[in-house]
Amino acid sequence: MMVPVIDLHGHIGAWPQYGWDDDLPGLVASMDRAGVDAVCLFYMTQSDAPRGNDVTAEACRRSPGRFIGFAFVTPHYPEEMVPELERCFDRLDMRGIKLYPRYTKLPLTAPEWQPIFAFANERGVPLIIHAPPDPFLGLAQQYPRASWIIAHAGGGPEGRAKSVQVARQVPNIFLEICSSSRNLGSIEQLVRGAGADRVLYGSDVALFSPALQLGRIMTADLTPEEKRLVVGGNALRLLGEDVLQAR
């Protein structure tokens, strides 16, 4: 059963000290070797968010159908946030939002983030956020039309257990898998705990390789239907069936 594979966690930009490259043709080649159809792409290491979003949009334009743009905005420049999100969704055809509270020193519960959450809720779009799992439950209840994706599913075993716990309580929390903690049974823990319809393949490319994190799913003790949902079926449901079409 050949299925679409959509990577929910991809970076553009460069961070050489971690071996992170910004070679776009190389990234497409890497996706092809792995069997990844499309990557959700964001430029979260660019402090000038509009500039980074332009780079993301250009990558999507240069490789039609292979990248799905996600907007990045920073609460250090609150006056930019909502106008930039409007630009990303209305003019650059982006489909989600990436946030990284740890880099801002602002916890996810800080009021500075609220305009972003309200925007996501109003538009009914997904947010993928690298943060500890605890605050997600309250936010998912407060903003029920947004889809809340816990990046890295909380990280190691304890974070994964906590992520499962919050995901079970509301229908709009999803768990994205990529992690350097490739513990035994980690994917099975997420799928058995939260349900196969809540777990999303992500790789952290170009920090990690798309094939490595995909391999965690492909070699896990899951049924073919569970694998289908995790590698791409759930992402299509969240992002829209048209995301794989060249736009």
Added chain:
Amino acid sequence: MPVDVSVPFRPAVPVFDGHAALGRRYDRRADLDTPEDLLAEMDRCGIERALVYHPHAAHYSTREGNALLMELVAGQPRLVPQFVANPVFDDPEAFGEKMRAAGVRSVRFCPKTNLYPFVRWVAGRWLDWLRENGLALWLPADEVDLTAAYDTLSAYQELPVVLVAPTYGQVSTVLPLMGALPHLHLDLSRWDVYEGPIRARDSFGAERLLYGSNLPEFEPGSYLFHLHRCGFSEAELRAICGGNLERLLGEW
């Protein structure tokens, strides 16, 4: 390469895992700690053999831990024992006799855990002995200061050394270190670096790369899947998945 979720992944070449632990830990219960459990997980992922050391030998007593390991691998030819040595307190000649008797062909050092610096005035006698006997050394990347590793190992260019489980956070040191020490081999078990196996192959050659699982801490299948999607030739894949390890263990 398309993804078929209805076909379970199996390695296309024989796999000999170069980095796994076997036995109970003192600090917590390991996910797998018996030969039977370890072999079952190896079977599930298509791993034929594994080079194993005992956590007790790394954390506490080399003498007791290595003996425990030999009890566990008795009658299990798929589990190939590796001894941990402490160069401060283990005499290489006497230790070597035990290795010969047990059929052990490689040694692991754990400098940080065993509280000694990895420098010639501590480890030199042992490194001389390993080199003279054509034995390979496994050196975990989180057990050694990599600057000290360069300073010490650069004097032992004929000694094969496996740098065990370096992480993506060490890439800016490990890549130059691999370039500076041609006898250094890279265990891939935690080498999550973006396209890390391909870039290492291109820079250093497939003959210096070893598949390792990091069992029982990590699941072993994902990296094998990754290696099968790197575009390697069959010869390169065979070398990385086990051939290089066979060569390093050699005959003694």
